[in-house]
Amino acid sequence: MHRYLVQANDISHKEVGKFEETRYEKLHNEVFENSYQASALVAEEIAQLIKDKQEKGENCVLGLATGSSPIKVYEELVRMHREEGLSFSNVITFNLDEYYPMSKDNHQSYHYFMHQHLFDHIDIKPENVHIPDGKVLLDEVHQYCIDYEMKIKEHGGLDFQLLGIGRTGHVGFNEPGSHYNSGTRIITLDHLTRSDAASDFNGIENVPKRAITMGIGTILKAKRIVLLGWGHKKAEIIKDTVEGEITSNVPATYLQQHKNTTFILDYEAASELTRFKTPWLVGQCVWTDELKRKAMVWLSLKANKPILKLTDRDYNDNGMSGLLAQEGSAYELNIQMFNVLQHTITGWPGGKPNADDTNRPERAEPARKRVIIFSPHPDDDVISMGGTFCRLIDQGHEVHVVYQTSGNIAVTDAEALKFAEVAKDMTADTPSVFEEAVEFLTNKREDQIDSLDVRKLKGLIRRRESYGATRYIGLDDKNVHFLNLPFYETGEVKKNPLGEEDIQIIVDIIEQIKPHQIYAAGDLADPHGTHKVCLDGIFEALKLLKTKPYMNDCWVWLYRGAWHEWGLDEIEMAVPMSPGQVVQKRNAILFHQSQKDRVMFQGDDSREFWMRAEERNKATAKLYDALGLADYEAIEAFKRYHF
Incomplete structure (x- = not known):
């Protein structure tokens, strides 16, 4: 066995899943918690x-x-x-x-x-x-x-x-x-x-x-x-x-x-x-609460039955007889898991005041929370959690949205030229920077990096779109923050590594607001990686701040972006939306017009962001319904991060 594979044995169980010869796997593989550890061992x-x-x-x-x-x-x-x-x-x-x-x-x-x-x-x-x-x-x-x-x-x-x-x-x-x-x-x-x-x-x-x-x-x-x-x-x-x-x-x-x-x-x-996905089909399992939930959600969807209708035979025929023997009966298992899933659903993402919060995702107190919604780009907030954003405002919480990057690279030259020409026409009697921007964009080479003025223009386009969306859902301008993290400002798709300056900027905004709740993008499927860098920046900031007294009262919730959603077994807070709230979220997303018709970084999904977000939220609601829970129009999902 190669040296780094031997060393993998020294990594804790949480950090590496050891290869097991199974009837399924035909290639030797080693699984690590993250690519940093794995890459270092390969390099070795x-x-x-x-x-x-x-x-x-x-x-x-x-x-x-x-x-x-x-x-x-x-x-x-x-x-x-x-x-x-x-x-x-x-x-x-x-x-x-x-x-x-x-x-x-x-x-x-x-x-x-x-x-x-x-x-x-x-x-x-x-x-x-x-x-x-x-x-x-x-x-x-x-x-x-x-x-x-x-x-x-x-x-x-x-x-x-x-x-x-x-x-x-x-x-x-x-x-x-x-x-x-x-x-x-x-x-x-x-x-x-x-x-x-x-x-x-x-x-x-x-x-x-x-x-x-x-x-x-x-x-x-x-x-x-x-x-x-x-x-x-x-x-x-x-x-x-x-x-x-x-x-x-x-x-x-x-x-x-x-x-x-x-x-x-x-x-x-x-x-x-x-x-990993269905280990009960491979061999005997240690049935933790997490694995039990994963298995029962899988079984319910595979059998096409609500959880409360699963039978002993369903469990036995699908490699879960060990779980059944451990718990005693399908009846007890079904009720137990139904209650777990039911308790993830809440119309009060900031906690319901003066209510018993024993089985609720969020605390009842303080009744009015200070909330930070971190958004990697100037639209991820409304795309990923627009309905929850509105709920938090409507329910009286002090909500702050923090845009981590300018998002300027995602504005097309054609969109920027349109704005530059309008501004140039408005200032026709006075020489302005917009003449230079129009000249640059008109003659820009395919491989040329945007000038500083053009980058600023593209950033301002996205900033003003963000204000339009946040005003629409009722947030005061003073609670909108733009960090313009330096790692992003290269003018190219390739960004700089996360630096100390980036982390300190995030630390400063958290220190300023002292939140009871932080929402952050846990979506690592972003085609150009900005979500992951922004999340890493938040995690590093939380490490530096975790000894602060106010952080004892701070909970962190992760949402997924436009490309992916949490699995039903992973969701810890599910916020339902009515048909009217779905339309409200859609309208907020549509304020980001520069991202509507020609999305530069959409991956292999040709749908516009509002459409895929809406269909994803409706799909999550359908899955909850399939498990035998309440039938909602749409649901936004969150997973708690324990720092």
Whole structure:
């Protein structure tokens, strides 16, 4: 077993789910609480391989991947080089792929990516770096790919291949239909692959349609393969790859034929694996309250029965006889879980004054709470919890909405130009900055970063849309705060890492308000990652503030954004909405006109934000109804975070 897998045994049970041979899983995988831990251990294995080769006087040949998955691995390797003296003088690298056509100096090229994240920060010899050339002439590509294969063979093959996985199941850019013995070649990219890359290119129309990629056969010849998978968006394809049959429709399944492959996953990426999603189908379970709830919700939906109508046979036929034996009868189990779910529902998200709060999600006191709603972008508040936002105001709480970033990158040039031209016409008699903005936007190159004035303009567009929405639902302007966190203000899709200045700004606003409730975006499926960075900033701020006396009275509730919803077994507070409140929420979202008709970062969902939020809330209500609970028009869902 490899070194980092041995070390995983030292990580607490909460931090790692150990691999178990089951009848479902056909690939070795290790599951970690987060990608930080996992990436550090993968980097350690790579570093040890490099050192072992150095001791033998041999070169170390690495196959490297791009994309978001390996970034933390590269960061750790750079740290080892700087702080521990890890040398890459004997390392030869071959990258998996490159867009075609693509120039090396384009910021979206994998050549640029690799130098930015790794090669510019280590002592690797330039002649030992090999990345497919995205500018080779089309009639020369075939021979170029043959030569790329020969270079790998000349160096003795790949000692270690690092992989990510796309949602089509591609490794490298080997899309569905790729043959198991395919070599390096040019390939046409799947629409879903291009859709996933659209945010990096400011629209799918700008994503290249082809790429040069190592083949499946090339990858399978590597002596060691490690595939990284992070986040719930990869969960379905990870399940298909690990538990499914080998098929060209999911090229990653070919890895089942490799004798030395490990998948390194976080919990979200592993969440659809049978041993995590339905462990009672795998073997005996320790029936915690959380697992009991998860299993009974699953059983109710699978059997298409309300919880109170589940029978002993339903439990026994679906791998839950152990739970039934432990609890005594389906009757007792059903009532117990029905009550748990019923108690998540409340029309009083800030707590109901002068009421028994024993079985309510929130405390009754203080009756009037100070509330912070953190919103990563200037619309997540109303998209994700617009109905609850309105309830909190209507029920007399002191509500503050805090927009963490300007959101300027999500305003299209066309939208900004429209506003700039209006302002220019309004100030026609006086020279103004809007003339320069119109000039810049009219002549902007495809790869050009917005000027500071244009960024400011786009930020102001989103700010004024936010005021429109918050005024509509009755919030005073003095309770609207714009943090403009510095990490976001790069002018590019790629942001800076979260810094101390960002965290301190969040600390300051919490200190100023001293809230009894904090609502934050717990949605990590955001296509460009801003939600996660904003959430990390809040978590870091809470660590710094947790000893403050007022924090003893502060509860944190996490909502999900436009891309995902909490599972029914995870929801701890469900706030129902009437038909009128659904319309009110929709109208608040529609104040964000710059995000309505052409959403720049919508992932692979073509619906507008108001539509997907509304349909998601209605779907949650339908699921509650299916379990035999009250039938509401729509429901917003929250999970409590204990800091």
